Structures are given as C-alpha cells and as structure tokens.
Amino acid sequence: MIKINHLRKEYANVTPLKDVNVHIHRGDVISIIGPSGTGKSTLIRCINMLETPTSGSIFVGNECITDKKCNINKIRQKMGMVFQSFNLFNHMNIIENIMAAPMDLLGKSKQDAYDDGMELLRTVGLADKAFNYPDELSGGQKQRVAIARALAMEPEIILFDEPTSALDPTMVGEVQAVIKELAKKGLTLMIVTHEMRFAREIANRVFYMDEGGVYEDGTPEEIFDNPKREKTIRFIKHLKVWENLITSKDFDFIGFNTSLEEFGRRNQVPQKTIYRAQSVFEELGVQCILPELDNEFKLSVAFEYSQEEETLSMTLKYDGKHFDVRESTNMISLAIAKNASESIEYTQTQEDGFTNLVTVRIK
Amino acid sequence: MTIEKNLNGAELNVKVIGRLDTTTAPQLEAEFKGNINGVEKLVLDFAELEYLSSAGLRVILAAQKVMNKQGEMIIKNVNDTINEIFEVTGFIDILTIE
Known part of the structure; x- marks a missing residue:
C-alpha cells in the first residue's frame, strides 16, 4: 500500500x-x-x-x-x-x-x-x-x-x-x-x-x-x-551504555577506571559489581589481550547495564589476528576474570573492522 | 595507592593503601627492590587494600620468592575481596596469611 x-x-x-x-x-x-x-x-x-x-x-x-x-x-x-x-x-x-x-x-x-x-x-x-x-x-x-x-x-x-x-x-x-x-x-x-x-x-x-x-x-x-x-536491544532493555575506544598501550588506565566508576554510580550499579567489572577488564583487556595486539590497534570496550535485570555485561572488540582470550596462557588473569564473571564468550567477527569479539557477563 | 613502611631491625612492615593494579604495582615492586635487602621478616598489611589485580599478585609473588631465601613473609588483615583473589588464583597455598 x-x-x-x-x-x-x-x-x-x-x-x-x-x-x-x-x-x-x-x-x-x-x-x-x-x-x-x-x-x-x-x-x-x-x-x-x-x-x-x-x-x-x-x-x-x-x-x-x-x-x-x-x-x-x-x-x-x-x-x-x-x-x-x-x-x-x-x-x-x-x-x-x-x-x-x-x-x-x-x-x-x-x-x-x-x-x-x-x-x-x-x-x-x-x-x-x-x-x-x-x-x-x-x-x-x-x-x-x-x-x-x-x-x-x-x-x-x-x-x-x-x-x-x-x-x-x-x-x-x-x-x-x-x-x-x-x-x-x-x-x-x-x-x-x-x-x-x-x-x-x-x-x-x-x-x-x-x-x-x-x-x-x-x-x-x-x-x-x-x-x-544491538541498538534495538539497548533501547528495549533500557540499557545504560558506557563505551571507550583504546588505541594506545599507554592509554589512561586510571582515567578509564574513574570514568567506569562514575558510570556505575550514576546508574546505581552495586559497588561490588563495579569492582568486578574493573577486575575483568584489567585481567582480560589489559593483561591478556593488549600484549597480543599489534602496535597499531583498536580495542573497543563497552559496558552495558540493565537496570531492569540488574545485570552488567562487558563487550571487548579488537582487531588483528584471531585470538580467543579464553585460551590465553596467562592463567592467573584468567582465573581472576572467570571468578568475577558469570560467562565469558568469544567469537570471531567482521563488524566495523574488528576481528575478535568477547562478551562477558559480570557476576 | 599509598605505601607506608616501617623498618624495625630486620623486620619490615609495609602497609598498602588503595589499589594495587597494573599502574600501581611497579611502585610496590620498586619499594621492595630498594628496601628488602637484609630483611628477615616482611609483613604486608592489607587492611586498607581495596583492589588487587594479577599485576599486584606478581609483585607479591616475587617478594615471596626473595623472602623464601632470606626469612619469611606474612600478609595480615586481608579482607574478603582480596582473600577471594588469593583463593581463586591458588596463591592462598603459597602465601602465609594471618
């Protein structure tokens, strides 16, 4: 019609x-x-x-x-x-x-x-x-x-x-x-x-x-x-989203954590959950993934908090070779990250120039 | 992160306050390197340690290795959050926690 x-x-x-x-x-x-x-x-x-x-x-x-x-x-x-x-x-x-x-x-x-x-x-x-x-x-x-x-x-x-x-x-x-x-x-x-x-x-x-x-x-x-x-899901589930793009291994880690904490406080994310989110990002993102990336890279970090379900998830997207972070040899970091997460998923992707996608549901 | 240290004879007490993570772990590492010589008892006070990551654990592990050769290392006042990190990484079996 x-x-x-x-x-x-x-x-x-x-x-x-x-x-x-x-x-x-x-x-x-x-x-x-x-x-x-x-x-x-x-x-x-x-x-x-x-x-x-x-x-x-x-x-x-x-x-x-x-x-x-x-x-x-x-x-x-x-x-x-x-x-x-x-x-x-x-x-x-x-x-x-x-x-x-x-x-x-x-x-x-x-x-x-x-x-x-x-x-x-x-x-x-x-x-x-x-x-x-x-x-x-x-x-x-x-x-x-x-x-x-x-x-x-x-x-x-x-x-x-x-x-x-x-x-x-x-x-x-x-x-x-x-x-x-x-x-x-x-x-x-x-x-x-x-x-x-x-x-x-x-x-x-x-x-x-x-x-x-x-x-x-x-x-x-x-x-x-x-x-x-992605955007429909965020809209329907009233997801609060915080995103950050990292392109240097010397990125402002302290600023990152401060800003993530502010996002959490603004959206009534429990303090313990924010702590775990910081821990998972540091262990997977900084300790396991960053060392595997080329000198020129992009690592996108997004945290999504559902106020309805009171769940926080983290998405890491990065370019370069395919690297399943769950197979990292850094056992200490993996142990800490796993302990702070409900689940850690990995898939290869081709979205927006990224090649790897990690989705973590924070505990 | 703030470090308070107190040397009493061959006993070094180190209180770590705040976050021991990727950016602050090198600071603690430097403190150990500069002050651990001749120390027979190293006491780490974590009463006000809020956050611990693998980067901090590695510094603690390195200190433990040095102290194994020259004396002992004790960690005290560990809160639940930090203790959980020691547990899931197996560090609880290597360290002496009071």
Whole structure:
C-alpha cells in the first residue's frame, strides 16, 4: 500500500533520514519507536508530504507522491494525520471542526457531514460535546476530536505523530482506547509513540528507528521480546551504555577506571559489581589481550547495564589476528576474570573492522 | 595507592593503601627492590587494600620468592575481596596469611 524506497531527508545541520526502505501493507498497524531525534516524526511527515524528502520515492498505491506532478491534496484525502498538538480550529465548535473538510473536499452536504460527524463523535465518546468549543475540552477530549476529524475524511491510512505525548497521564488511556478501536476496523495506521506498552499491544508490526532508517522491523514479539540488533536491544532493555575506544598501550588506565566508576554510580550499579567489572577488564583487556595486539590497534570496550535485570555485561572488540582470550596462557588473569564473571564468550567477527569479539557477563 | 613502611631491625612492615593494579604495582615492586635487602621478616598489611589485580599478585609473588631465601613473609588483615583473589588464583597455598 505504501512503498518507501531510499528515502532521505536532510536539514541544514542534520539528516534524520538517510536511507529508509519499507513496504507497508493494507491493514498494517505499525508502531514506530526509537530514541528522540531518530526521524520517527520526520518519516510520517514525509509520507503525507508535510516534509519534502531530499531524495528517494514514496508510492501510495500506484501513485508516486514524491513526483512533482502528483496531486498531493488528492492523496492526502486518503491519508489522515493526527498531531501531538491536536491542531483543532479554535474558532469553530467541535462538530464544525469535523464537518469542514468533508464538505469542502468530499463535497458532502451539510446534513450528511453533520450526521456522519455526530456518528463519529459517538464512536469517540464525545457526542455531547458537539457544540462546545475546543478550549472547553480537556487534552484527551481534543485529541479524540482530532481523531474523529481525521476519520471524517474516510481515510485509508491514518498517521499519528505522538498522539498522547502532550496529554496529562490521566488522559492517555482514553485516546489509546480510541486508536485501538480503529486498529480493529482494519484501517492502516502508523503511530509514532513513546508508550511502549501501547506500541506493543496495538501493532502487528513495529519499526525501531535509529541510524537514519528503520533499523529493525518485526512483529511486537520479535522487537520487544527478542530484538536482534544491538541498538534495538539497548533501547528495549533500557540499557545504560558506557563505551571507550583504546588505541594506545599507554592509554589512561586510571582515567578509564574513574570514568567506569562514575558510570556505575550514576546508574546505581552495586559497588561490588563495579569492582568486578574493573577486575575483568584489567585481567582480560589489559593483561591478556593488549600484549597480543599489534602496535597499531583498536580495542573497543563497552559496558552495558540493565537496570531492569540488574545485570552488567562487558563487550571487548579488537582487531588483528584471531585470538580467543579464553585460551590465553596467562592463567592467573584468567582465573581472576572467570571468578568475577558469570560467562565469558568469544567469537570471531567482521563488524566495523574488528576481528575478535568477547562478551562477558559480570557476576 | 599509598605505601607506608616501617623498618624495625630486620623486620619490615609495609602497609598498602588503595589499589594495587597494573599502574600501581611497579611502585610496590620498586619499594621492595630498594628496601628488602637484609630483611628477615616482611609483613604486608592489607587492611586498607581495596583492589588487587594479577599485576599486584606478581609483585607479591616475587617478594615471596626473595623472602623464601632470606626469612619469611606474612600478609595480615586481608579482607574478603582480596582473600577471594588469593583463593581463586591458588596463591592462598603459597602465601602465609594471618
């Protein structure tokens, strides 16, 4: 239904979308999640051309909407949009807000627009507010009106840009309930949201966005229970990450340990765990691995702490010859490291110019 | 790391405070090299030793070897964390820990 090929959006100082390639099917309900600034809103604003892509193409059905000849207003009639900030017309009452577009753009009679509008207000539970003005409604009610207004155009697709993030927490549920009803009706929905439980419950597909594109695309179970890619895992598991790249054998070891300690304290990692992490790094990284590396080398160290599971893991990536640190002849260092670890795994890799990957779960 | 030493006749008491690791172990090694001659009893006080790595263990082992020839070496006030390191590396069987 929507095909996005090599979509790129650049601004003067930032490129939120570098290369987006996805195919959205009719009836898909897609939750779009990811850290701030990863282009989630930019993506859906490009889909209805509120933002003009820098390059790439977007097809809605057979129409290429990025083509200059395309009549985008016609396409937009099939595509509703619900914004974070409601965007209702404050000088019109609620039913007028809903009737305006169907009368202007679909050519509906006033009576039909009114009858259909009232029906929609009933479905979002606000028929009794038809003659109130937006200022007299709560945030949650305004957003439900905005959804009814989008529905009045009988769209095939509705795009939601963080529909609940401007709402008082007590009003989030009522808006989510309305969106869930729409999902059951078979409409194609794309929802940018920071509400993870909602994202999971409503969708049949989840886009995790990062690095300028749809970084991982899967079912809610795949993304939330079994994410495969590194950044998705960090995001889903609320991992706190501390990274360091070492390129000299005379690196600042004291600074490294101090900084690791600060990271631990900031994230409430138990002192004993920090101590063990320092011990494992010193024994495996400094004592076993560094002597095996060439004069020019890179050794990447990352610690990831899951506050949910209260687990700390360390990843060491290094270049040069393949060297399984578990086979080091430095028995003393290995004994200390093993004692401070639940597990030490080694694999050969080709990721980012590294050749070796060691993953340690700290005790 | 801070080292406090006290020579009383042929008995040298060395208190190691802080972290004995890759960067600080050479400092302790230098202390031993300069002061261990003629010492018949070397006492290491680890009451305030917070962290010990293999680099520190090697210095302790070297001192033990020297003292085996000229007298004895005793380690005292070892806390649980440091004792665990001695245990898992087998050093507990080589050293005299009080």
